[in-house]
Structure formats: structure tokens, C-alpha cells
Amino acid sequence: MKPAPFRYVAARSLEQALQLKAAHGDEARFLAGGQSLVPTMNFRLTQPALLIDINPLTACAGVQQSGARSVRIGALTRYRTLERDAETARNLPLLREALPHIAHPQIRNRGTIGGNLAHADPASEMPAIVLALAGRLRAQSVRGERWIAAAEFFKGALTTALEPDEMLTEVELPAAPPRSGACFMEVARRRGDFAIIGVACTVELDGDGSCRQARIALCNAGDGPIFARAASASLAGRSIGAAETAAAAALVQGEIDPGGNVHASRDYQRHIAGVLTARALKTANERAQRGH
Amino acid sequence: MATDADNGETHDITVTVNGVPYRREVEARLLLSDFLRHDLTLAGTHVGCEHGVCGACTIIFDGAAVRSCLMFAAQADGHAIITVEGLAGDREHLHPLQAAMRECHGLQCGYCTPGILMTMKAFLDETPQPDEAQIREALSGNLCRCTGYQHIVEAMQLAAERLRK
16 A cells, blocks of 8 residues: 655656656656546556656646637646636536536645546546537647647547657637536436546537537546537437437437446446436536526 | 665655644655654554545645645645644644534544544635535545544534634
8 A cells, every 4th residue: 555666756847847758758657636646556556667746837737718719727727726716617617517526625626637637537527528528638748749639639448649758738628608508417426436427518509599519428438538429419400308308318328338337237327327418418408598 | 855766765855744844854655644644753644545535644735635645745845734733722722623523522433533624624714604515515525434424514513603703
């Protein structure tokens, strides 16, 4: 229950952190909030030779408006900051609703959005939210930088598109447009536990109240976060009522591939995914009809 | 400063705990919880699960309640920590949180209690007039296997009331 020995460097600059990662590749890990990495180190499931502590890089933390329609969140931004930020609450209602489900207050005081996304736990809420919002992620290395679409970023359980020398430094999420609604729901065994299934969805309306675009993503429903393509597409152009949410829920049940575990069988996870999808879509649609 | 050795690498750190500055040489892999207990002999911070689930090791780090088993001592360099030993002003008087826990029977074995006290200290500093649901949410990251939480919730309501006066 104690970590194996490693070298520790508190980064003095982003450039230094990236140079160290370039030199040591997969042997090195970035230490952000440490709320996922350190438990695995305590179990010795992860034994990095070098830990690059990026907590001193305060320039990598913070939320800023980017143009009129999107929000950029520094990778080192802690959940605590997001929970207390009025702008985030207004611009990213899906994230606001999901935040209280993410672990416990002590974990959220320390955990960072970038650390979570780079860890890419399929049961985690944040990857599904970034996928539902069609966000994009900024990766930097000594070679330069690139933006990666959420759909391209998550490659499977604990696996991302990041190269061994890259750091996730920023996340860009579109701000909720007018006449849209969002909803996040999950079922967990206890408050703060990993979700048995979680559903994140957004609904954007046309002038006549029909659905212009809906996006549905799920957590703990497969090898990584799952974007329910067919279910999302089924709602476009329709007025969302009970028949539409039921049809979308059935499509979701066919699009996911939950693993099942000792607490929830695959069939139970699939059942819950259908129930939550129908409820979350109904709620998101009602919120959109009301204008928020 | 760091040595070059791959194993047993050490760092000199200066950390303020309960208002007292300490300077120590620590191994890179030393958990902050073990640093507090073994190096500073502040054994009030308890260690339960050592993977961030139980909350027994909760301390206040730069004003926020955090799990000390999920941080390394080296990360505390230049930072300020409050542990359960720093809660009461002196040895003669309990902090209102501690007094309320005693009066309301908020503990039995007491193993989880230091973590709960530090969690609730940070919570009540930020939320002086909590309702019961907020208290339960704030407590959700601390496991207590004795009390069933009801008496802890009552203690926190009593403490909040007294702290407001």
C-alpha cells in the first residue's frame, strides 16, 4: 500500500515539464490532482520512474470565455473551481449538473479536469460529458501543439490519443446555445461512487419547438465513453415526446456494450441505460422548451 | 534539493502545519499522511484505506479538505496544512466541532473522527448555515462504520449553531 520508488520533479515551467516528458516518454507520468493516479501507485499497479508534478503550473488552470460561443478550461482546473464558478454554471449546464456526482468533496477539491480526461476511465463522468458536448482537447509537446476532437481522443479503457510526449493542457467546450437544454443523470450504489450507468444529453430546438440536434453520451457503458450516434440522430427534426424518448432509449440499449460486474449485470446496466436515457431526454427537452 | 539517485531520492521541504513551520528531508514516494504521522509524529491524522475512499486521513491543505493519502509529502513544500491537532486552540478546550461530537455521541471507535472533523471544519467555514441535506452531502466522502451517521449529522447541526454565535 505504499508507492514504489520514483523520481519526483516539481515542474517550474510548461516547457520544462514537456522536455522531461519528451525525454522519458511512458516511463514518466504527469501528476495533476493525483486522485486517480496516486491510488494506482499506492497499489503498485502504476510504477512510473519519474513523476512530473505540474501543480506549480498555475497558468494551466482557470476558465475563460473563448469567443461568444465556447469556454476554454485549463487542464489543471480543479472541480472545486468549476463548482464555484458562476460563468461555468451558466455556460455549461451539463457540466454543472454532473459535478456533484463526481466522487466526493475532498476529491473534487484536488482533482482536475485535465487529469480526469487524460486518465480516461470509462466509468468516469467527464469523458462522456466532453463527448456529448463535442468538445475538443489541446495537446502540447516539445514538437508543438494540436487540437483533438473528443470523438478522436478517447481510444478505450484508460487509453487516449495522447502520444507519450504530449500533455493535455486545455479543453474547449461549446457554451450552451439559446433554446437548448441539458441533463445528466446517473445511478450509483452510493453517492460519489462510480456510476453503474450515467447518461449525458443535450437537446437544441428549432423555432417551432422541434429538435434541431440532440446528443447523447454514456459513461460506464463500454470500453470508453460511448456517443450514442443512432439514438442522437433519431431525434433530429422531431418533436420530442414519449414515443421519441422511448425509441431513442431502445437505440441506446443497442449501441452500448457494458461490461457488467459484481454489482450490476450487463442486462441491468442496459436496462438502466434505457430508463435514464428516456428520463434525461425528457428533462433536457423540457429545459430547452423553457429556454434554459 | 533532489538527489540523482533513482531509488530513495529525497527532497528538502518546508511546510507549515498548524501554524508551525517544519523543515524535513523526505523521500519522494513518502505519502503526506505518513509524513504527518511518522516524521512529525502528528498521529491524529488516521490512515484507513490508503486509496482515497474512506476519508480518515482528511486534512486541510491551503484551506481545502483533501485526502492526505493521495498526496506526496514533497508536494506540500511551501504549503500550509491544518490537522486535527490544530483544531482546538489549546489542550484544555475542545473546538466546538469536537465538543458537539462528544455531546451528541457522534463517535464510537473514533477511527474516522479526525477525518470527519477536518472535512466539516472546511465545510462549515464555507457554509455556516447548512441544512441537513448539505451536511450529509459534505459527509459523503467519510466512512463511519459505527454510528450510522445520524449522531454525526446532529453534532454538526449543533456545532454550526454554536459557531454562528
